[in-house]
Every structure is written in structure tokens, then in C-alpha cells.
Amino acid sequence: MRLLLRETALAFRRAPLPSALSVVTIAFSLFVIGLYGLVTVNIHDAIGSVARRVEVVAYLQRGTPVETVETAMADVQAFPEVESVRHVSSAQALARAQRELPEFQSIFQDLEANPLPASLEVRLKPRYRDAASAAAVADRLRSFSFVDDVRFGGDWVAKLDRLRTIAGAVGAVIGAAFALVGIMIIGTTIRMAVLHRREEITIMRLVGATDGFIRRPFLLEGLIKGLLGGALALGLCYGAWALVNTYLLRAAFFTGAEAAAGIAAGGLLGLGGSLFSIGRHLRSV
Amino acid sequence: MIKFIHVTKEYPKGAALVDVSFHILKGEFCFVTGHSGAGKSTALRLIYMAERPTSGDVRVSGFVSARGGRDIPRLRRRLGIVFQDFRLLQERTAEENVAFALEVTGARRSTVGPRVMRVLTQVGLAGKARQYPRELSGGEQQRVAIARALVNDPIVLLADEPTGNLDERATRGIFQLLRDINASGTAVILATHDLDLVRSVPAHLIELQHGAVVYDSAEDGGPAAGEGEP
Numbered sequence: 001m002r003l004l005l006r007e008t009a010l011a012f013r014r015a016p017l018p019s020a021l022s023v024v025t026i027a028f029s030l031f032v033i034g035l036y037g038l039v040t041v042n043i044h045d046a047i048g049s050v051a052r053r054v055e056v057v058a059y060l061q062r063g064t065p066v067e068t069v070e071t072a073m074a075d076v077q078a079f080p081e082v083e084s085v086r087h088v089s090s091a092q093a094l095a096r097a098q099r100e101l102p103e104f105q106s107i108f109q110d111l112e113a114n115p116l117p118a119s120l121e122v123r124l125k126p127r128y129r130d131a132a133s134a135a136a137v138a139d140r141l142r143s144f145s146f147v148d149d150v151r152f153g154g155d156w157v158a159k160l161d162r163l164r165t166i167a168g169a170v171g172a173v174i175g176a177a178f179a180l181v182g183i184m185i186i187g188t189t190i191r192m193a194v195l196h197r198r199e200e201i202t203i204m205r206l207v208g209a210t211d212g213f214i215r216r217p218f219l220l221e222g223l224i225k226g227l228l229g230g231a232l233a234l235g236l237c238y239g240a241w242a243l244v245n246t247y248l249l250r251a252a253f254f255t256g257a258e259a260a261a262g263i264a265a266g267g268l269l270g271l272g273g274s275l276f277s278i279g280r281h282l283r284s285v
Numbered sequence: 286m287i288k289f290i291h292v293t294k295e296y297p298k299g300a301a302l303v304d305v306s307f308h309i310l311k312g313e314f315c316f317v318t319g320h321s322g323a324g325k326s327t328a329l330r331l332i333y334m335a336e337r338p339t340s341g342d343v344r345v346s347g348f349v350s351a352r353g354g355r356d357i358p359r360l361r362r363r364l365g366i367v368f369q370d371f372r373l374l375q376e377r378t379a380e381e382n383v384a385f386a387l388e389v390t391g392a393r394r395s396t397v398g399p400r401v402m403r404v405l406t407q408v409g410l411a412g413k414a415r416q417y418p419r420e421l422s423g424g425e426q427q428r429v430a431i432a433r434a435l436v437n438d439p440i441v442l443l444a445d446e447p448t449g450n451l452d453e454r455a456t457r458g459i460f461q462l463l464r465d466i467n468a469s470g471t472a473v474i475l476a477t478h479d480l481d482l483v484r485s486v487p488a489h490l491i492e493l494q495h496g497a498v499v500y501d502s503a504e505d506g507g508p509a510a511g512e513g514e515p
Contacts, residue, residue: 203373203374204385205361207385208358208437
């Protein structure tokens with residue numbers, strides 16, 4: 001172990017510039033992937049915030065007894081898709097309309113009776129905020145005898161579904177392309193480090209080093225370069241995010257777990273790239 | 286100890302060795318000679334199993350070429366190998382170059398220093414242990430390479446044109462060192478086209494021409510080199 005650490009440290013000390021360049025190359029590859037990740041996180045957040053508005057509203061017949069409504073609310077709350085259900089009385093509906101539609105104030109004042117029905121506003125759990133689930137819940141609500149009508153904005157929920165599908169597909173394709181390019185750049189960087197030391201590898205073999213012995217310092221070196229590159233990429237992403245957040249628009253940054261996963265991914269890429277490069281080199285000599 | 290049994294080695298460009306058979310005994314000093322391209326280096330590469338024969342068998346102290354694979358590092362720890370171009374790690378000092386060969390075998394740290402100094406003393410470079418290869422002359426660099434080859438107490442030292450890059454004085458020094466090593470019991474196989482060296486001492490002589498053995502003193506009644514024309 002001591003020898004392994006010494007050999008790895010020696011590799012960095014003997015070639016500080018190539019090592020630093022490797023780390024910077026890895027960092028910039030991961031930075032591009034990280035920027036893409038930030039865009040994805042924010043698009044996901046934006047779609048999520050729109051999806052939170054997916055709501056199924058059941059309008060109730062006038063004179064429905066409160067006990068009946070309360071029993072029905074308990075039933076609806078038990079639907080697997082339902083996150084919450086709220087009863088809005090006709091008086092509350094009118095108050096809300098007066099508050100939200102001030103331009104119709106005169107009409108509201110001329111009313112002799114409240115024309116707005118009471119309703120049940122049903123919010124869906126995040127994973128059920130799509131057109132099919134909303135329609136299924138709406139159908140079940142219609143089956144209650146005291147429900148007059150059910151609305152859930154089927155058209156815009158369907159559009160939201162489409163937007164989500166397109167964002168997901170485009171995200172997967174671009175993400176895969178970025179990741180592939182990143183992996184190739186990192187692989188090439190590490191391959192160059194291996195080639196830089198091919199004479200040393202040849203000598204190690206001639207004096208009887210096993211392939212495992214030769215491989216270990218390269219793997220540790222790749223892991224360390226990957227982790228350093230990942231940390232540097234995270235710093236660059238933070239800088240880019242801070243600029244956007246300050247001068248352009250409010251945006252979300254990675255959570256702690258996502259940031260840690262990014263650095264770990266850098267380490268894994270470094271390790272994987274080294275494993276591949278040194279393995280290929282050892283097979284070829 | 287080292288046996289070639291009907292060994293042929295072919296490359297895409299042509300055959301380097303054709304039906305070669307010879308036997309080198311424990312503790313021998315053996316010259317492998319022949320002009321450039323005769324197959325000397327190929328024969329040595331087959332001994333340290335950097336190459337496998339196309340046909341036939343190479344046996345080195347119980348290791349068989351047909352088996353190869355995982356056994357090769359273990360075999361190489363029992364061999365010392367020296368090249369014309371020294372093959373030293375330029376970023377390491379003389380003692381680090383020698384220690385490196387010990388460390389890859391997993392030798393205990395406490396034994397590395399004394400063993401390194403012992404072999405550097407043996408090759409006459411104890412005073413230059415902390416110098417880098419670029420600070421040493423060609424002859425001194427070759428001595429470091431020999432020290433590295435000796436540090437694992439090999440059963441045989443393979444030297445491929447070890448004096449090819451050296452002046453006459455350095456050549457004599459290195460050759461004398463190889464003879465001293467042989468005198469202490471280690472077999473030495475020296476591939477060279479320097480006939481003056483070959484003639485200077487009685488030794489087992491194998492001469493190759495176009496990949497075939499054209500003369501083997503062992504087949505001809507014992508050591509012949511130094512006793513006249515082969």
C-alpha cells in the first residue's frame with residue numbers, strides 16, 4: 001500500500017504539468033456534462049412546478065349535505081392517485097372569484113344569489129400528474145351521484161405530457177452524447193498518460209512485475225485525477241450558475257447528493273478510463 | 286537449465302529462428318554470436334518469454350514456453366536482463382532504479398536498502414548511488430543496469446549486446462564484470478557480434494546464421510571460444 005501511494009505520488013510529482021492538464025481536461029469534459037445537468041435539473045423543476053397545478057375539480061350539486069361531502073372526501077382521499085382533497089363551499093368560491101377577478105367587481109355586486117357551485121379540488125401525487133391518471137380520477141368522481149360536473153383541463157395536461165416526453169427524450173439523447181464525448185476525452189487523456197510511461201511499463205515487466213502490480217498505481221492515479229476533475233468541474237458549474245442566477249434568471253443548483261454524485265462520477269470515469277487504457281496497453285505489449 | 290528444442294520463430298516478415306536446439310547448463314558462460322539479424326536477440330527474447338516460439342519448446346529452469354502466461358513474472362524474477370540501451374528509468378536515481386526491481390517482487394522494505402547497496406558495490410558504483418542516469422557515463426549506466434539485473438540473485442544473466450554502445454575501455458570493464466558475476470555462480474548468456482570478446486575467454490559458444498545454429502561448441506566437445514576459430 002505504501003509503495004502504491006509512493007508510486008502514485010511520484011507519477012504526479014514527475015509530470016506535474018501533464019497531470020494538471022489531465023485534471024483540467026477531465027474537469028472541462030465534466031463541466032460541459034455538468035452544465036447540461038444544470039439545464040436538465042431546471043427544466044425538470046419548471047415542468048414539475050407546472051405539473052403541480054394539475055388538479056381535478058368536481059362541482060357539487062346544490063344542497064348536497066355536508067356529511068355526504070365529508071364521507072366522499074374520505075373516499076376520494078383513499079384513491080391511490082390522490083395527494084389531497086379540499087372542499088370549497090360556494091361562498092368560498094365566490095370570495096375567491098371576487099379576489100382573483102377584480103375586473104368583474106360590478107357584476108359580483110349586482111348578484112342576488114351566489115351562482116357558483118361548491119366543489120372538491122383534488123390534487124394528484126407527482127407521479128400521477130398526467131392526462132390518463134387525471135381522466136381516470138375524473139371518471140371516478142363523476143360516479144358520485146351528487147357530482148354535477150368534473151373538469152381537469154384535459155387539453156393542457158395532454159400538452160404537458162407531450163412536453164415532458166419530448167424533454168425526456170431530447171435530454172436522454174443529448175445527455176448520452178455529452179457523456180460519450182466526455183468519456184472519450186477522459187479516456188484519451190488517460191491513454192496519453194499511459195503512453196507517456198510506456199518505457200517504464202516495459203521495464204516493470206522485464207524485472208518481473210505482475211500486470212496487477214503495474215496496473216494499481218495507474219488506477220489510483222486515474223481515480224484521483226477523476227475526483228479532482230469532478231471537484232473542479234463542480235466549482236466551474238457553481239461559478240456559471242452564480243452568474244446566471246445573478247444576472248439572468250433564478251435557477252436551481254445541484255443538491256448536495258447530486259454534487260457528490262457528480263464528483264464520484266468523475267472518479268469512476270477516471271478509474272474506468274485508466275482500467276481500459278492500461279488494460280489495452282498491457283495486452284498490446 | 287535452458288533448453289531450446291526444435292524452436293522455430295516466425296514473424297510476418299519471415300522466420301527469425303529455424304529449428305534451433307541447444308542446451309545451456311547451470312553456471313555456464315555462454316556466447317550467442319552471429320551477425321546482425323542472425324536471431325540472437327530473438328533467442329534471448331524467447332528465454333525471458335517476451336516471445337513464444339511458433340513451434341518447438343523453450344524450457345528455462347522448469348518454466349515451459351507452452352505454459353507461459355501467469356508464470357512469466359515469476360520466471361523473470363529469476364532472470365537478470367541487460368540491454369544495449371540500458372533501459373533505466375531516467376527520473377530515478379541509480380539506487381532507485383535497482384530498488385525498483387526488488388520492490389516489484391514484494392521484497393520487505395527493510396531488506397531493500399542493504400541489498401541495493403550490496404549490488405551497487407559489486408558493480409563498483411556505491412559512490413554514485415544517488416546520481417541520475419543522465420549524470421552517469423554509458424559504462425556506469427550499464428553497471429546500474431547490471432546491478433538491477435543482479436539484485437534478485439538471478440540464476441542467469443541475459444545480456445543483449447551490453448557493450449554495443451560503449452567505448453573499448455568501458456567494454457572491457459563491463460565484460461570483466463560479467464565474468465566476475467559468472468565466477469560467483471550465476472550463468473551468463475551474452476549475445477554479441479564482437480568477435481574479439483568471444484575469442485578472449487573459453488566459453489560455451491553458439492553461433493547463429495540466418496536464424497539457424499551453425500556452430501555449438503557443446504556439440505563439438507566442450508567450450509571452444511578463446512581456443513581459436515569456432
